[in-house]
Amino acid sequence: MAPQHVQHLKEWMEQMNTFANQGDEDGLGFAHDCFGRSKVVDADEDSAVFEYTVKKSDCNFSDNFHGGAIATLVDNLTTAVLFTRERKYFKYGGVSTDLHVTYVSGAALGTTILVECRVTKVGAGLANTTAVLKDKASGRILATASHTKFNTDSRMGGGSKL
Template sequence: MGTRVDGLGAGVCYENDETPPEETVTPTSLHPLQTFLRIHHGSSTCRNRGAHFLHAKVVDADEDGAVFEYTVQPEDRNFTNNFHGGAIAALIDNLSTAAMFTRERKHFLMGGVSTDLHVTYVGASTVGDVLLVECRATKVGAGLANLSTTIRDKKSGRVIATSTHTKFNTDSRYAPGSRL
């Protein structure tokens, strides 16, 4: 039985592409994540800068992060037909930010801005490869959030990339006077 995840893309996604049951209950831990994805998928900023990454399927989530499934798209490739490093960084930026919203938080209501994104590329993937993107919110405070991500090939489990990601809170209630 698939886990129904509302608010992703244009409709509802089910993990493992299974046929939805008549009634599906969404885990409570996914509610803030669904809300974040629904809001940001429709924003003009995301539409112009990597909105297709938000079509990734949520396959697991808990209070500290989420695991997404993402299929490498033709627009993600470089001149050697591999997953472009910049596209990998953008995927990590978008999905690790989304993973902060697996629990209700009093900070980072707007998602914040990236101040540091360090990606280590350790393997290649090509168009059509299905990847698991494991994102964790290591620490989320009032001003900064520390996130980590590991991208693996779904079939082999081979690591494609790892990252650490720092976000600055731009929510005016918690960062008054911020110039970012």
């Protein structure tokens, strides 16, 4: 674990948690709980491991981790891993162009999971990241994912809320 990478990532996640929890007349955003509930376990340049416990709000009608909640978590945490260090590009995280999740095994309400995220490549226009979600207790793989992001830095300029 590299302390500067952990600190940089934690600062960005705190910023995003604050931003997501501001809300407006329409309420909170769809990912308002993600950053606040995800704990950085380890981080290095271009990789991070997060811990996340499945709550009722993450579950389907049978109290299992919902696929949409998994996809949202993957979207947010594979974006977060871009902030393990300073970058020339992707200063604002970009927007998703492709998110592919393969669901391997279920996770019940209360399960603590580890989300291992990695940056595969970052260029001026696109970034590629991956994630593997595992049951912390057993090590069983729950899902794997790949995520492609498009760089929006030039569009964000001075008018960004971030």
